[in-house]
Amino acid sequence: MKKGLFVLLALVITTATIAQSEKYIKAMEALVPAVDTTRNPEGLTELANSFERIANAEKTQWLPYYYAALCYINKANMLYATQQLDQIDPLMDKAEPLLMKAEELEKNNSEVHCLKKMFNTGKMMADPMNRYMTYGQPAAEALETAKSLNPENPRVYLLEGIDKYYTPEQWGGSKTEGKKLFEAAMKKYEAFKPASSIHPSWGIGQVKYFLTLE
Amino acid sequence: MGEFKKLYTIIVSTFLLQAVTAQVTIKGVVKDNKNNPVAGASIAIKDSYDGATSDSLGRYSFKTFEKGTQLLVVSNIGFKSFEQQVKLESGVLTIDVVLKQEVTELTAVVLSAGTFEASDRKRAAAVLDPIDIVTTASANGDITQALKTLPGAQQVGESEGLYVRGGTAAETKTFIDGTLVNNFFFSSVPNIAQFGRFSPFIFKGTVFSTGGYSALYGQALSSALILESIDLPEQSSANLGISVLSLSAGYQHLSKNNKSSFGGSYSYTDLSLAFAVIKQRQDYSRVPAYHNADANFRIKTSKTGMLKYYGYFSSNKLAFTTNSIDSLGYMDKFAISNTNHYHNLSWKENLPKRWKLQAGISYTNNKDNINSGMLDANKNEVILGNLEGKTFGIILKGNYFNAKTVIEKKLKGLSAVRFGSEYNYTHDESEYTAYNGQKYPGTIKEHIKSAFAEADVYVANDLAVKGGLRLEHSSSLEKTNLAPRFSIAYKIGKGSQASIAYGIFYQNPERRYLPSPNELTYMKATHYILQYQKVLNQQSFRAEVFYKKYDNLVKTAIVGFTEAAVGNNGFGDAKGFEFFWRDKKTIKNFDYWISYSYLDTKRDFLNFPFAITPNFAAKHTASLVTKKFVQNLKMNFNASYNYSSGRPYYNIGFDGTNYKFNDRGTIPDYHNVSFAINYLPTIGKKDAKSFAVYVLQVSNIFNIKQTYGYTYSYNGQRKEAIVPTSRMFVFIGAFISFGVDRSEEVINNGL
Numbered sequence A: 001m002k003k004g005l006f007v008l009l010a011l012v013i014t015t016a017t018i019a020q021s022e023k024y025i026k027a028m029e030a031l032v033p034a035v036d037t038t039r040n041p042e043g044l045t046e047l048a049n050s051f052e053r054i055a056n057a058e059k060t061q062w063l064p065y066y067y068a069a070l071c072y073i074n075k076a077n078m079l080y081a082t083q084q085l086d087q088i089d090p091l092m093d094k095a096e097p098l099l100m101k102a103e104e105l106e107k108n109n110s111e112v113h114c115l116k117k118m119f120n121t122g123k124m125m126a127d128p129m130n131r132y133m134t135y136g137q138p139a140a141e142a143l144e145t146a147k148s149l150n151p152e153n154p155r156v157y158l159l160e161g162i163d164k165y166y167t168p169e170q171w172g173g174s175k176t177e178g179k180k181l182f183e184a185a186m187k188k189y190e191a192f193k194p195a196s197s198i199h200p201s202w203g204i205g206q207v208k209y210f211l212t213l214e
Numbered sequence B: 001m002g003e004f005k006k007l008y009t010i011i012v013s014t015f016l017l018q019a020v021t022a023q024v025t026i027k028g029v030v031k032d033n034k035n036n037p038v039a040g041a042s043i044a045i046k047d048s049y050d051g052a053t054s055d056s057l058g059r060y061s062f063k064t065f066e067k068g069t070q071l072l073v074v075s076n077i078g079f080k081s082f083e084q085q086v087k088l089e090s091g092v093l094t095i096d097v098v099l100k101q102e103v104t105e106l107t108a109v110v111l112s113a114g115t116f117e118a119s120d121r122k123r124a125a126a127v128l129d130p131i132d133i134v135t136t137a138s139a140n141g142d143i144t145q146a147l148k149t150l151p152g153a154q155q156v157g158e159s160e161g162l163y164v165r166g167g168t169a170a171e172t173k174t175f176i177d178g179t180l181v182n183n184f185f186f187s188s189v190p191n192i193a194q195f196g197r198f199s200p201f202i203f204k205g206t207v208f209s210t211g212g213y214s215a216l217y218g219q220a221l222s223s224a225l226i227l228e229s230i231d232l233p234e235q236s237s238a239n240l241g242i243s244v245l246s247l248s249a250g251y252q253h254l255s256k257n258n259k260s261s262f263g264g265s266y267s268y269t270d271l272s273l274a275f276a277v278i279k280q281r282q283d284y285s286r287v288p289a290y291h292n293a294d295a296n297f298r299i300k301t302s303k304t305g306m307l308k309y310y311g312y313f314s315s316n317k318l319a320f321t322t323n324s325i326d327s328l329g330y331m332d333k334f335a336i337s338n339t340n341h342y343h344n345l346s347w348k349e350n351l352p353k354r355w356k357l358q359a360g361i362s363y364t365n366n367k368d369n370i371n372s373g374m375l376d377a378n379k380n381e382v383i384l385g386n387l388e389g390k391t392f393g394i395i396l397k398g399n400y401f402n403a404k405t406v407i408e409k410k411l412k413g414l415s416a417v418r419f420g421s422e423y424n425y426t427h428d429e430s431e432y433t434a435y436n437g438q439k440y441p442g443t444i445k446e447h448i449k450s451a452f453a454e455a456d457v458y459v460a461n462d463l464a465v466k467g468g469l470r471l472e473h474s475s476s477l478e479k480t481n482l483a484p485r486f487s488i489a490y491k492i493g494k495g496s497q498a499s500i501a502y503g504i505f506y507q508n509p510e511r512r513y514l515p516s517p518n519e520l521t522y523m524k525a526t527h528y529i530l531q532y533q534k535v536l537n538q539q540s541f542r543a544e545v546f547y548k549k550y551d552n553l554v555k556t557a558i559v560g561f562t563e564a565a566v567g568n569n570g571f572g573d574a575k576g577f578e579f580f581w582r583d584k585k586t587i588k589n590f591d592y593w594i595s596y597s598y599l600d601t602k603r604d605f606l607n608f609p610f611a612i613t614p615n616f617a618a619k620h621t622a623s624l625v626t627k628k629f630v631q632n633l634k635m636n637f638n639a640s641y642n643y644s645s646g647r648p649y650y651n652i653g654f655d656g657t658n659y660k661f662n663d664r665g666t667i668p669d670y671h672n673v674s675f676a677i678n679y680l681p682t683i684g685k686k687d688a689k690s691f692a693v694y695v696l697q698v699s700n701i702f703n704i705k706q707t708y709g710y711t712y713s714y715n716g717q718r719k720e721a722i723v724p725t726s727r728m729f730v731f732i733g734a735f736i737s738f739g740v741d742r743s744e745e746v747i748n749n750g751l
Helices: A002-037 A041-058 A062-081 A085-105 A110-125 A128-149 A154-166 A175-191 A204-212 B002-021 B130-134 B143-147 B272-277 B742-750
Strands: B024-032 B042-045 B051-053 B059-064 B068-075 B082-088 B091-094 B097-099 B115-118 B172-176 B179-181 B203-209 B223-229 B237-243 B246-254 B260-270 B283-300 B306-323 B331-351 B355-375 B392-410 B416-433 B439-460 B463-474 B479-493 B496-507 B523-536 B539-559 B562-583 B590-604 B620-630 B635-644 B648-654 B659-666 B670-679 B690-699 B709-712 B719-722 B729-739
Touching: A002 A041, A002 A062, A002 A204, A041 A062, A041 A085, A041 B042, A041 B051, A062 A085, A062 A110, A085 A110, A110 A128, A110 A154, A128 A154, A154 A175, A154 A204, A175 A204, B024 B042, B042 B059, B051 B059, B082 B097, B130 B143, B143 B203, B143 B223, B179 B331, B179 B355, B179 B392, B272 B283, B283 B331, B539 B590, B648 B709, B659 B709
Parallel strands: B024 B091, B024 B097, B172 B223
Antiparallel strands: B024 B059, B042 B051, B042 B068, B068 B082, B115 B203, B172 B179, B203 B223, B237 B246, B237 B729, B246 B260, B260 B283, B283 B306, B306 B331, B331 B355, B355 B392, B392 B416, B416 B439, B439 B463, B463 B479, B479 B496, B496 B523, B523 B539, B539 B562, B562 B590, B590 B620, B620 B635, B635 B670, B648 B659, B670 B690, B690 B729, B709 B719
């Protein structure tokens, strides 16, 4: 009987764990596709809040931290597009600890380093003249690390392409080279299999958009 | 086993059933303390997935399967988190939340009255960036020249220094990393403004206070210029500079663990080339030549601690003659040689429990050797009757030591308490040699000991109060003073705030008028400042009104051969208003600022017969600074226009008993248009090993005649305009820095 109770207990715990992990995956699966489709600041805040709740409840999963940070950075990029530069820093201050948490849990992941690149570039864009020195270098380093960790990660080429595409020619940018990178990214996207249904797979829509541009 | 399976199923389904039946809806409204809805706030049951985000009206609603006593957490950017225990049973729970604004550097009101800040910290008071100092066309890379485009500072061109709100240049004191700098400018030359000694590139932060500043600073009646030196460099680098004026080379080494750095630079400045091309008013027998060298090290003593050393050495000489105004056919000769070294060691460290320590010491040794005389047509030295006084020699030796400690305790939010002490020691030796060889030596020693304390209290995000006290004792005056300082800032709306500042400031009589035959006391200024500021995305506006009252200003009389302080019965006041507007937004890649100052001031001090508007105060001063970056040319076009209305001028004579006016009037208005092009061919180039800047700078591009005042012959019968040494000036230079690529180091270490 004693043994029986032990087995029962073990079973309950295991099932609870499985149920918990099923619950986690289900909750994440419901949110992850929205990362690629949400294109308004309010929606991104809501999404970030949802990911952050999961992150805080789970504590050991890097993906919710990663996505929460990504949502804030995406929101900052949207505000940059409308030149609301003074709003960028508060969002980045929010994204930074989330990004650090993700990196702490998942050290050598190409995706985390891509996010790090996006974070540094975002910080720089808020005040490029004064922050070029502080954030330019870490951004470039993070992208290089992301590439060396996984040369098949399509987001590496997407981010590289965006840099090339938007940098003025006199500063070493090039629309044609940017396009080439988007084409390379497209190929990588076609071949890319995310590690699971909730691992990063975003970005193909952006690549398609850039490829339609003249 | 079957039994267990059944039991297990029952347990699990009961658990699930319970969960389903215990579903609770939580809803409510999130508002801030001004009753405005807060959108985008996160509402969460702690450690669960359940929660929601408030909508544009602050409303939220969500269902949860959690039960029992749980913690509801509501948070949003810019607000303090709100937590409340909730008992979850069934049905609908309505919880309305009021979020309090978080006091952060980004959002809090700033105690900004009287203060212009150029720093890398993102604060509302920082209306300038560090790079602005070096890209202002009229500045010629000089810190104080750049600050002259801000409201409050005068366009005085005949002597160096910052003349702020009716104050003299001596009423502005400069501090580097907390400690006083005694010879910030190169030694004075009659009627030629000298540059600052220090390169703007060694500073990362500049605070220019035109009044009402903190109790941490003293011995300045009008203004404090507070400079903060850079920390560790981004990378090891070498740099080279060549221009029409100078050659320079430097090296900075950053250690592999990024925890320490050292470096040094040397420059040789020789104006021969420039003077050969651009005709100077003076005839130079010894063209100004400067050897400047500096050295530094910076060590990270802990995660937050930093020990910094900066050392500077300079040796320079110049000599020139001008046609004598006193006697036709003769020339006046002036020669000066100067050596100066300056050392500054500072340490800052964060201690446990939100304590912070900042300590610094600085030492200056300065030596001037001045020779003045008259030459005849054959350039032989002569002494003419009644003009013997024009032939003399002065040797000045100064040793200055300053130490300062500030201890800070951070309280809740941004509130803080600071206290500390300061010690300034000056030892000046002078030797005056008259035309007949008679020597008059003199020594002045001074110890000033100060203690200060201040508190910053952020009552809320939108209300901050600063109060401070400063106690000083001067050994030469044998007197103690106590100076209160006070300021309040209140946030009116998004980006806009109003602030006031009040303070009493004391300063010792200037050393050049000492020793005095009589007992002296501190000169005193009382500041009242009212400010409105609005800083929004890429645009800032600021308006200030001030009133400054001077008491106990030094009065002078001729004692023996020299003008010496004889009492403190001088007085005066200054009042005015100022505007500043900066806009980086309206035109893309175009940045400009406009400043305007109105000043109404009168004072009776030194040899003034009665209270008059001093010769260094113009009623209207204005500047327009523009910066345009053209991306496809990789060029920065900077232009600036400085204006000041005519200042009064006086020729004050001594009739044996009284000072009186021999002549007075108003100089013409001052206009100066400067233009600069910076070409940056390597900017944005990936993998570039070097970074180059080419500079072309033209001051007074329209060759407008500028008059700073008049000099008079000894008999007062002839006068001559004081004008710049040349009307237009052209500067061409190339500055290249070679980044020592650290990736190679990393690879080499790996092999």
